[in-house]
Amino acid sequence: MTTTVLYRGAEAEICVSTHLGMEVVQKRRLPKLYRLPEIDQALIAYRTREESKLIREARVAGVSVPLLYDVDLPGGVITMEYVKGKRVKDILNALPESERKHLCGIVGQSIALLHNHNIIHGDITTSNMILANGRVTFIDFGLGMKSIELEAKGVDLHVLMEAFESTHSQRPTCFQDTFEGYRQVFTGDADAVLGKIEEIVQRGRYR
């Protein structure tokens, strides 16, 4: 079995591997030598479990996410579908205006589906969205959590807002277009979420 590392982050590495004859992606949380094994093992198992639970719940909510094939808690490995497509980050700026609006709308609708089920992604940036077969697939729920709080939903969208500002600053309507999609699908009070976002910007705590 050959394994190639696609990306090495601070906490985990993303590898392409094979599972039951399929080409799959594995997220492997690596043991940290600086931590006590007691802390390290508990954290790795906890985070692996929480992340796979969120991915499953997101699917139930109707959001496109990689299919889960296997979860190894002690090993800290999530084996999932290899979604081959393009990162939204890499294509968004070059899209024609109307297509970009449409794509942002889908992104907003998907986030609303997550939030309707109180799923907070925790790191909604355009590098964590893959456009494949006309669908936007959300990846990396590693910083995610469940929350009914407006605050958490506001922070979640604020992360995206900042990602748009830093990476897609020459396309200033992206966030607005995304929020239009969000508003259509979100079952709670979208204006209250918007108010929260403004409050978070004012607070200036989040970068």
Added chain:
Amino acid sequence: MICLGIEGTAHTIGAGCVRDTHGHCEVLSNCMNTYSPAHGGIHPREAANHHATHLAELIHQAVQKADIPYTDIDLVAFSQGPGLGPCLRTAATAARALSLSLSVPLIGVNHCVAHLEIGRGTIPVCTDPVLLYVSGANTQVIAFAEGKYRVFGETLDIGIGNCLDKFGRMLDLGFPCGPKIESFAKQGDRYLPLPYSIKGMDMAFSGLLTAAEAYYRKKESLANICYSLQETTFAMLTEVTERAMAHTEKTQVLLGGGVASNTRLRDMVSTMAKARGASLFVPTKDLCVDNGAMIAWLGLIMHASGTRMPLEQSSINQRFRTDMVEVTWR
């Protein structure tokens, strides 16, 4: 060029002189005096009174130790914030008076950025680090990105030093409690689970402190509680530092602040750095804690890069954020 810096953000009042030798920071003197209350934490007014009592003598000492006449001082720098209002005002008032009487320019600097710059200034190979700044009040992971010093992770409630001090105060350990907790922790060998609280890139210590206090009331061994407290909080600090290094793709890590003296924290960060192929730097102890030399050095490089501060703009800022600083010298 020689700059005299005055530090006074919290419990330490300090004065130090530095000289710029081809971009390297030469510390000529670094004198300080720390207010330590008989009981409880820092009382801001008491601390300011302490500073006012000792500052004139410290400035004199700093100039004498530097072995220079007052007329050789080209610039006076002071800690403009963040910190306790009364302490900041005492240091700022002294700095203004000194600058006027010597007829040299005055410059106010950000205390957190000074902790980073003194590392870069005194350790030549430390050029572009991620700073883990751990002190009583501040716990921040700072790095230079897109033209500014940005905070990539920080505490959401209390500083790590404050967390250790509060725990120690319950035991009446006396300020500062960190070194005593460190020596208790060395006797510990059983880990007592404590909440590991990282939210994205930020950390929270207050819940964990409550849990540690609960263990103490349940008569768990003090050594094991101190051991668990250190292991948990330091692992959180190291994790956030590593995340910031991965995010910014930097290969150097610098420690600063009083808690940087802790050998277990150094070990952990060093292990993390080694695993990433990165290097760890720790300034000498007198430059890690709050000190006048680091204020002087930041003031000096800001001045050299063209920053000027008219007297009217020299008011203190208790909430001076790291990312508010306009970086003109990099």
